[in-house]
Amino acid sequence: MTVTVERGTRVAGRSTAQRPPRRPRDSYALFLLPGALAFLAVIVLPFVMNTYVSFTDWQGVGSPTWSGLANYRELMDDSEFWASFRHSLFMVVAMAAIPTALGLVLAAALFDFVGKHFGTRFAAVLRACFYLPQVLPIAVAGIVWSWILAPDNGSLNALLKAIGLGSWQQDWLGDPDLALYSVMGVMVWVQLGFPLVIFMAGLQRVDPQLYEAAELDGAGWWRRFWHITLPQIRPEIYVVLTWCSIAALKVFGAVYVLTKGGPGGATNVPSYFSFTTFFEKTQVGYGAAISTVLTVIILALSLIGLKLQERTDA
Amino acid sequence: MTTALRRYPVLIALCVAALFMIVPFLIVTVNAFKSPAEYAQNGPLSLPDGLYTQGLKDFWERVDFGQKLVNSVLISGSVAVLAVVLSVLNAYAIGIGRIKGRTWVLAFFVLANMLPQEALVYPVYYLSKEVGLYDTRLSVVIVFTVIQAAFGTYLLSAVLGQFPREILEAARIDGANKWQVLWRIVVPVSRPTLGVLLVFFFIWTWNEFLLPLVMLISNDNQTVSVALGVLQGQRLMDATMTNAAALLGVLPAIVFFLVFQRTLTRGIAVGAVK
Numbered sequence: 312m313t314v315t316v317e318r319g320t321r322v323a324g325r326s327t328a329q330r331p332p333r334r335p336r337d338s339y340a341l342f343l344l345p346g347a348l349a350f351l352a353v354i355v356l357p358f359v360m361n362t363y364v365s366f367t368d369w370q371g372v373g374s375p376t377w378s379g380l381a382n383y384r385e386l387m388d389d390s391e392f393w394a395s396f397r398h399s400l401f402m403v404v405a406m407a408a409i410p411t412a413l414g415l416v417l418a419a420a421l422f423d424f425v426g427k428h429f430g431t432r433f434a435a436v437l438r439a440c441f442y443l444p445q446v447l448p449i450a451v452a453g454i455v456w457s458w459i460l461a462p463d464n465g466s467l468n469a470l471l472k473a474i475g476l477g478s479w480q481q482d483w484l485g486d487p488d489l490a491l492y493s494v495m496g497v498m499v500w501v502q503l504g505f506p507l508v509i510f511m512a513g514l515q516r517v518d519p520q521l522y523e524a525a526e527l528d529g530a531g532w533w534r535r536f537w538h539i540t541l542p543q544i545r546p547e548i549y550v551v552l553t554w555c556s557i558a559a560l561k562v563f564g565a566v567y568v569l570t571k572g573g574p575g576g577a578t579n580v581p582s583y584f585s586f587t588t589f590f591e592k593t594q595v596g597y598g599a600a601i602s603t604v605l606t607v608i609i610l611a612l613s614l615i616g617l618k619l620q621e622r623t624d625a
Numbered sequence: 626m627t628t629a630l631r632r633y634p635v636l637i638a639l640c641v642a643a644l645f646m647i648v649p650f651l652i653v654t655v656n657a658f659k660s661p662a663e664y665a666q667n668g669p670l671s672l673p674d675g676l677y678t679q680g681l682k683d684f685w686e687r688v689d690f691g692q693k694l695v696n697s698v699l700i701s702g703s704v705a706v707l708a709v710v711l712s713v714l715n716a717y718a719i720g721i722g723r724i725k726g727r728t729w730v731l732a733f734f735v736l737a738n739m740l741p742q743e744a745l746v747y748p749v750y751y752l753s754k755e756v757g758l759y760d761t762r763l764s765v766v767i768v769f770t771v772i773q774a775a776f777g778t779y780l781l782s783a784v785l786g787q788f789p790r791e792i793l794e795a796a797r798i799d800g801a802n803k804w805q806v807l808w809r810i811v812v813p814v815s816r817p818t819l820g821v822l823l824v825f826f827f828i829w830t831w832n833e834f835l836l837p838l839v840m841l842i843s844n845d846n847q848t849v850s851v852a853l854g855v856l857q858g859q860r861l862m863d864a865t866m867t868n869a870a871a872l873l874g875v876l877p878a879i880v881f882f883l884v885f886q887r888t889l890t891r892g893i894a895v896g897a898v899k
Contacts, residue, residue: 339722339803343730346715346774353771354737357748364747371751420639428632439886440643443650446882448832450854451874455649457857458867466652466669473670500646561741564834564850568857582743582835589747590839602743613739 358606365599371589375596382600391576392601395584398491402562402580405495406502407555411548413499414506417441419540421507422514423522424532438511442504449501453568456497460484460569484570487577494569494578498562506551513547514540546623553616560609581605650875657681657872661865669864684869688852689844694877696841697831697848700762700769705826707770709819712777717807719778720785721793731782738775742835750839765840765848769833773826784818785811824888828881849874 365382367375386392426434444452459466460483468480483493517539525535541548563582566572572579572587581601588598656669660677684690715734719727749768750759758764788811796806812819837851847855853874856862862870 339718340724342714342718342722342803342807343724346711346778349711349767349771350734350737350775353749353768354740354745354775357745357752358740360748360751361744371747417639417642420635424632424635425639429636437639437643439882440646443647443879443882446828446832446878448834448850448853448874448878450834450850450857451871451878454853454857454867454871454874455653458864458871459649459652461864464664464668464864469668469670500649503646557739561743563743564854567834567838568854582741585743586746586835589750595747598747602741602746605741606744609741610736610739613736 361599362603364596365603367596369595369599370593371595378596382597383604385597386600386604391579391584392581394576395579395581398578398580399560401491401495402498402559403556405498406559406562407552409499410502410506410555411551413503414510414551415541415548416536417503418507418510418514419536422511423535423540438507441507444501445504445508447501449564450568452497452501453565456500457484457569460493460497485574487574490570490574490577494565497569498559498565501565502555502558505555509547509551510544513544517543546620549616549619549623553613553619556612556616557609560605560612650879653868653871653875656864657868659865659868661863664864680865680869681872684866684873687866688856688870690849690852690873692845693847693849693852696762696846697850697877700765700837700848701827701830703766704769704773704830705823707766708773708777708826709822711770711774712781712822713807713812713815713819715774715778716781716785717811720782721788721811722803727782731779734775734778734782738772738779742772746836746839749836753840760840760842760846762841762846765837768836768840769826769830773829777822777826780822781815781818784815788814821888824881824885828878828885831877831881849877 364375366377366379368378368381369375421434421437425437447455462468462480462482462485465483467483471477471479481489484490521539521543522535525539530538561582562580563586566578566580566583567586570578572583582605585598585601585605588594588601592598652669655673656664657680658673658676658678659667660679663671663674663677718724719731724730745768749764753759753761753764758767792810792814793806796810801809831848832850833848834850834854837848838854841847841851844852853870856870857867
């Protein structure tokens with residue numbers, strides 16, 4: 312496929328060779344110029360700067376003094392740093408693992424159960440309900456939930472009281488033992504729609520005959536799900552897991568609005584940690600080291616995700 | 626028969642789950658129309674006695690919400706258009722021009738898209754101060770144009786790589802130069818994909834929080850997300866005010882959702898399966 316297209320380009324190049332024949336393929340590079348310049352200024356330069364600063368001691372004013380690996384050595388002994396990454400793992404569970412698992416079951420149920428027996432329009436309405444939180448700015452989702460989870464007169468506590476479970480009332484976001492789980496719950500709610508929509512789209516390209524054949528062979532819903540749905544949409548599963556894990560490592564807005572990393576650092580995450588180190592503690596070198604470590608982890612994860620995808624494509 | 630009997634419990638479970646997802650929206654709407662006294666007396670679960678709109682009005686004026694909406698529309702709109710233009714130019718060179726080393730160029734754009742903003746935020750903050758762009762809407766427009774264009778380039782390059790060659794060749798034979806081919810043929814033919822990108826860039830930029838929070842400190846420049854997030858972070862609001870804020874923050878998102886639902890779901894699928 313690629314080869315034939317390439318040949319096509321060369322032919323096209325030759326047929327328009329009224330101009331001096333100077334490598335027609337490369338004259339397209341001019342179109343890349345604005346993008347390349349903008350990327351150098353906005354992505355590459357800041358990224359290189361950030362990496363450089365991570366090897367220095369800098370308060371954001373004056374000139375940075377080179378300190379080698381000092382920031383990274385300090386990170387190794389910083390329990391706050393390790394705690395923030397531990398919380399990241401919880402976020403990966405809440406934003407990637409759980410939504411993917413739930414999303415798979417829901418997508419399959421909506422697609423070949425509701426869609427088949429109650430009409431695709433009905434399935435689409437249900438899908439829309441699940442997807443709605445995804446279009447919300449994360450800051451707004453944070454406002455909604457911080458009020459629902461509020462200790463006094465928050466909706467959740469009011470509801471528990473109303474149904475006679477008053478003893479279950481909690482300070483959901485203010486209790487250090489609970490706050491992380493509360494934030495996780497909110498993130499599941501935020502994130503669920505994304506895998507659901509992707510999986511439902513993926514299911515559309517699965518050959519319906521596979522299901523019919525399995526049904527004739529007497530396979531129940533669960534077996535069809537396990538032996539047909541899962542293997543067939545494996546590429547989508549990898550995409551979703553990669554994207555959602557990356558999103559989970561970057562989570563910032565929700566933590567900022569819901570808990571500000573508290574109480575007592577119980578919900579601190581690397582991105583919030585680097586933010587406060589940059590702008591509240593003004594230890595720019597140290598903040599840069601945190602964000603560099605985060606970047607390395609995210610890039611590694613992206614590469615693994617891409618590799619897994621390639622393998623399924625082959 | 627047994628399947629018919631089994632059908633309804635599953636359906637009901639799904640409907641309950643779907644309801645659970647939208648309950649927060651409903652409950653916010655209900656409470657945004659309660660007076661503080663009513664809220665204090667009846668709690669969050671009761672229906673409002675009447676339509677109390679003073680909370681909404683107070684909140685609107687307090688944060689100058691109209692200005693925030695204008696800022697958000699201006700920033701997100703400019704980013705959407707500029708990022709699509711930049712993506713088209715990049716993808717034209719990569720997908721159709723098939724420039725040398727395009728795999729590397731593409732890998733570079735993908736990496737740029739994967740980079741966490743945390744690794745850019747301080748230098749961007751520092752540099753924008755140096756060049757006098759700090760606390761301007763333009764600074765945010767520039768940064769997000771580039772960030773969104775990274776994704777756009779990646780997606781569009783794949784789409785344009787499959788562009789029917791015969792059309793391009795025909796145009797070239799008719800004497801169109803590369804610039805004309807781009808604007809008269811490639812762009813019009815790819816319009817559906819460009820539309821999807823436009824919608825996504827708009828909504829993504831609208832929802833962005835970290836960089837706008839850092840870059841836009843004055844009230845006149847803040848976006849809806851930042852203004853609401855900052856207020857909430859300071860915990861200065863009572864319950865009615867919080868609900869007014871939440872409702873006003875939710876409404877634009879719901880409007881986008883209703884208007885663009887098809888584009889959104891179609892677009893996600895396009896993006897996911899490359």
